[in-house]
Amino acid sequence: MNIFNQDTDKGKHISGIDKGKVLMYGLSTCVWCKKTKKLLTDLGVDFEYVYVDRLEENEENEAVEKLRHFNPSISFPTTIINDEKAIVGFKEKQIREALGF
Amino acid sequence: MKEEKAAEEGISEEKVDTVYKRLKQEAEKSGYHLNPDVEFTKDLVRGLLTNEERYGYWACPCRLASGNTEEDLDIVCPCYYRDPDLNDYGACYCALYVSDEVIREEKEVESIPERRPPQEEREAARAEESEREEMMETMEISGKLSKPVWRCKVCGYLSAMDEAPGVCPICKAKKERFERFM
Numbered sequence: 001m002n003i004f005n006q007d008t009d010k011g012k013h014i015s016g017i018d019k020g021k022v023l024m025y026g027l028s029t030c031v032w033c034k035k036t037k038k039l040l041t042d043l044g045v046d047f048e049y050v051y052v053d054r055l056e057e058n059e060e061n062e063a064v065e066k067l068r069h070f071n072p073s074i075s076f077p078t079t080i081i082n083d084e085k086a087i088v089g090f091k092e093k094q095i096r097e098a099l100g101f
Numbered sequence: 102m103k104e105e106k107a108a109e110e111g112i113s114e115e116k117v118d119t120v121y122k123r124l125k126q127e128a129e130k131s132g133y134h135l136n137p138d139v140e141f142t143k144d145l146v147r148g149l150l151t152n153e154e155r156y157g158y159w160a161c162p163c164r165l166a167s168g169n170t171e172e173d174l175d176i177v178c179p180c181y182y183r184d185p186d187l188n189d190y191g192a193c194y195c196a197l198y199v200s201d202e203v204i205r206e207e208k209e210v211e212s213i214p215e216r217r218p219p220q221e222e223r224e225a226a227r228a229e230e231s232e233r234e235e236m237m238e239t240m241e242i243s244g245k246l247s248k249p250v251w252r253c254k255v256c257g258y259l260s261a262m263d264e265a266p267g268v269c270p271i272c273k274a275k276k277e278r279f280e281r282f283m
Contacts, residue, residue, distance in 0.1 A: 029148030029162035031141055031195065032212045052165055053155075064165070074165060075215035089212035 010059075011050035014041060019099045020082040022047035025067050028054055032090040033077040039092060040079075045099055052076070112150045121146045131272060133187075134204050136196050145197045149178055163195040164217065171227075174254075174278055175217065181254050182216045189213075234281045252282035 009028065024040065026033030028051040040047045052063050064074055070086035071078045079087045079095060087094050121143050125135045136142045148162025160166035161176040175181045183193040191200040191208040194215065202208040218226070237249065251265035252258070256272035265279035 027163065027165060029145075029151050030164075031144045031148070032163060034144070073215045073217070073219055076163065076165065089214070091212060 009051060010054045011048065013048045014046070016041075016044045016046040019045045022079065022081055022099070024049040024077055024079045025052055025063065026050070026077040027052060030076050035090045036077040036079060036095070039090070039095060043096070043099065043101060112147055112154075116150065117143050117146050120150065127273070128198065134199050134201070136192070136199050136210065137204065138210075142197060145195050148195075161195060164215075170277075172223075175223070177278070179255050179272065179274070180217075184256065186213060186216060230280060237281050237283075246283060249281060250283035251279045254278050254280055 022040065022045055024033070024036055024047060026037065026049055033051075037049055040049075050063055052060055052067075055063055067074055067078055070080055071088050073088075075088060077088075077090060081087070081098050085098055087098060121135075121139075124146065128135050136145075145162050149159045152158070152160040152162060152166060156166055156168050156170075156173070158170060158173070159178040160173055161178055161180050164176050164180075166173050166176065178195075179198065180193070183198055186193045187198060187200045190211075190213040191203045192198065192210045192213065194213060194217075196210045196213075199210055200208065203210055217223070246261070248261040248263060250259055250261045253260075253269040253272065253274055255274040255278055256269060258269050258271045259282060260266055260279075265276050267276050268274070269279070
């Protein structure tokens with residue numbers, strides 16, 4: 001176990017092909033979120049992910065408010081593309097299509 | 102997925118394994134099935150154990166817990182939404198539990214819509230429920246019923262006793278997850 005990496009991964013920017021602004025809200029404990037993150041990584045696109053369950057309370061509230069705008073049921077994963085289109089859940093086909101694959 | 106595993110706090114593979122086996126045994130005994138994808142399922146068990154450390158209870162790994170037990174009672178695993186989701190989609194929201202059809206490979210597991218109502222609706226429903234409970238409490242139990250009836254909100258088990266059972270004999274849900282039904 002890597003003690004320096006304990007529970008600190010709140011999110012990250014992953015560099016890749018520019019397909020617009022791709023932002024995934026997820027939970028670190030949710031397997032569907034991991035699958036979505038893996039899909040985006042495998043597609044090699046430039047994206048950002050945020051693990052909402054690992055944020056501090058005020059950061060979490062902020063993230064939830066932003067997410068509510070796109071997905072009122074506040075469910076995860078929610079992938080927001082170019083601040084306009086939100087894909088709720090691990091929807092491989094929809095995500096691929098939205099990113100032009 | 103390696104990276105996330107390493108990042109989780111002090112949850113050993115052995116513990117995940119033990120809990121997975123116990124959960125699987127309990128599920129099969131009561132007519133449920135865990136997801137046959139062992140890696141996927143163990144990842145969810147890891148999530149449950151992480152939430153146990155964080156919040157003190159098995160908050161659903163695929164939902165954002167509030168940390169307030171009363172608010173999260175509906176999403177303690179197994180959640181109140183498991184059975185309707187199993188009926189409609191063949192899997193619960195996380196896909197920890199799956200239906201017979203999935204086990205027989207007649208149906209595939211996929212990410213399903215969230216059934217849990219938004220926060221305001223849940224709050225309204227809770228208020229209504231406690232009002233109803235209070236009303237029942239003050240109502241004279243007429244000749245019809247000699248005992249109040251308690252309903253397990255996880256599995257629907259009904260018990261006509263002065264008090265709800267400490268633990269549901271069917272699904273092992275704790276007392277606080279029962280509601281006054283009649």
